[in-house]
Amino acid sequence: MKILITYALEEEKGQIQIPDCIVAYCCTGVGKVSTAINTYEALSKEKPDMVMNIGTAGTLHHQVGEIVLCSHFFDRDLEKIAHLGVAFKISFSEALLHAGCPKNLLYNGTVSTGDTFLTDLSESGSHADVFDMEAFAAAQVCQKLGIPFFSVKYVTDVIGQNSIKHWEEKLEDARESLAEFLNTIRF
Numbered sequence: 496m497k498i499l500i501t502y503a504l505e506e507e508k509g510q511i512q513i514p515d516c517i518v519a520y521c522c523t524g525v526g527k528v529s530t531a532i533n534t535y536e537a538l539s540k541e542k543p544d545m546v547m548n549i550g551t552a553g554t555l556h557h558q559v560g561e562i563v564l565c566s567h568f569f570d571r572d573l574e575k576i577a578h579l580g581v582a583f584k585i586s587f588s589e590a591l592l593h594a595g596c597p598k599n600l601l602y603n604g605t606v607s608t609g610d611t612f613l614t615d616l617s618e619s620g621s622h623a624d625v626f627d628m629e630a631f632a633a634a635q636v637c638q639k640l641g642i643p644f645f646s647v648k649y650v651t652d653v654i655g656q657n658s659i660k661h662w663e664e665k666l667e668d669a670r671e672s673l674a675e676f677l678n679t680i681r682f
Contacts, residue, residue: 496515496517496682497516497519497542497543497545498513498516498518498519498543498544498547499537499543499545499546500518500520500521500546500548500549501520501522501523501530501533501537502520502548502549503522503523503524503525503530503629504522504525505522506666506667506670507551508520508549508670509670509671509675509677511549511673511678512678513677514681515682516682519543523629523632526610527608527610527632528632530633531632534546534633534637538636538640543642544595545594545643546633546637546643547646547647547677549646549647549673550629550646550649551627551649551665552606552625552627552650553627553650553654554624555623556624557624557625558650559651559653560650560668562647563625564600564601564602564603564646565602565603565604565624565645565647565648566586566591566646567584567586567603567604567606568585568631568646569583569584569606569607570608570609571583571608571609571626585631585635585638587602587637587644590644591643594643595682596645600680602645604624604625605622606626606627607623608630608631608632609626609628625648625650630646634646647676647677649665651666651669
């Protein structure tokens with residue numbers, strides 16, 4: 496199986512080696528636009544069987560240091576105009592069942608993606624497990640091309656509790672913990 500691993504910043508990418516898989520990498524940059532462009536280009540070049548987005552995220556419901564596996568994605572910016580019929584949710588639950596993902600892992604988390612780094616609870620919108628600035632964009636590209644997608648997020652901060660400072664302090668822990676977790680996955 497060939498897996499494309501996407502991540503926003505080089506500081507989030509650790510030494511990842513998934514046994515019995517060919518792994519390609521794509522640094523998407525920060526934000527939805529650069530993520531969509533770079534993910535599409537990497538998919539066209541690498542032609543993977545699956546895409547795994549890794550990285551850091553804020554939360555309202557988990558503890559700092561937890562790793563959350565996600566198969567549900569929504570765009571909190573588009574959610575604000577959902578009443579106009581704009582699609583803002585994507586789920587890969589069904590696709591992951593048939594994609595050869597390890598069955599012993601729970602991919603039931605939800606990522607809320609937006610154009611800003613959340614520091615205020617009032618801006619969070621709908622319920623989500625974790626909040627980032629990229630996952631929905633990569634999910635949208637993968638959905639369009641019919642490629643299974645999931646996200647593995649390391650919780651670096653609790654929104655509203657000095658989020659940016661905590662995120663910066665936890666980047667190294669995130670990189671090491673994500674690599675350690677991913678190196679144990681067997682496809």
